[in-house]
Amino acid sequence: MQQIFNFVFKNSYRLLFLLLLFLSFVLTIQFHSFHRSKVISSANFFTGGIYERLNSLAEYIRLKDQNEELALENARLKMLIFNIKDSTLLPKLDSIKGVKKVNIIVSKVIHNAYNSHENYLTINSGTVQGVQSDMGVINSAGIIGIVDKTSENYSTIISILNVKSQINAKIKKTNHFGSLVWNGKSTGFVQLIDVPRLASVHKGDTIVTGGQSVIFPENIGVGTIDKIYIDNLTNYYTLDVKLFNDMTNLGHVYIIKSKDRDEIINLEKQGDE
Secondary structure, X not given: OHHHHHHHHHOHHHXXXXXXXXXXXXXXXHHOHHHHHHHHHHHHHHXXXXXXXXXXXXXHHOHXXXXXXXXXXXXXXXXXXXOOOOOOOOOOOOOXXXXXXXXXXXXXXXXXXXXXXXXXXXXXXXXXXXXXXXXXXXXXXXXXXXXXXXXXXXXXXXEXXXXXXXXXXXXXXXXXXEEEEOOOOOOOEEEEEEEOOOOOOOOOOEEEEOOOOOOOOOOOEEEXXXXXXXXXXXXXXXXXXXEOOOOOOOOEXXXXXXXXXXXXXXXXXHHXX
16 A cells, blocks of 8 residues: 555656646547547447457357348248239339438447447448438338447447437327337337327337438338326326337348438528528
8 A cells, every 4th residue: 555655656746647638638528529529430430340349259159040030031021022913023122111222221230238228329330331420220120229420430329228319200000190219217118208199099009100300211110009108297198119129139220311311401401591
């Protein structure tokens, strides 16, 4: 213990200098958006490389499970083909309304956080691949989240398991809208709030994206209604929605950009001006 005190006393000026340097660095990042964005971009690049190597190891361990998932996916695709009346016709690749092939970027989740109230994912695609902030992220089962920050080859995603996430969604059979949020409790459930009382809701009804934003096209799967509550303060329904996705086990994802996104954003900016 005495040696520690002697070391601190002997190097007190150097330690004070390092402390002040660190504080000035933190304050510069906190109060200057340009410096903050550069640090975030650099951090994405550094941590992205680490996450990708760890993910490669985890994928090797999970090869058997992934092969089983691919087999199931192939079975579903074959079923779609076999149910077409004219078996010589191939199904359209563009199954998502408002999205063309050029509007879809295939990527992979290399880091998945789901243990906090503000969860983020990291994917191995960035600005080089055409990823931009505020793009929607989905997979074959449903929605995943929204692109937050990007570097050249990596991006962070605000997961739907994030208390700050808020996405327009609706009851598929009635088209009644609400806001999709997460209460921070279970990784298997999100909540659809502000659903009007006049809506006909039943356990098992399907919830999909509402299409009232430029982020997600309409009718992307979310989940099914599990429980129904009435908010005594607003007199609206709050619905517990069981997710189609297992958000604790994600692999390949699709980043989507609506073909009308830029036109709508520019038009809304003109309205604000």
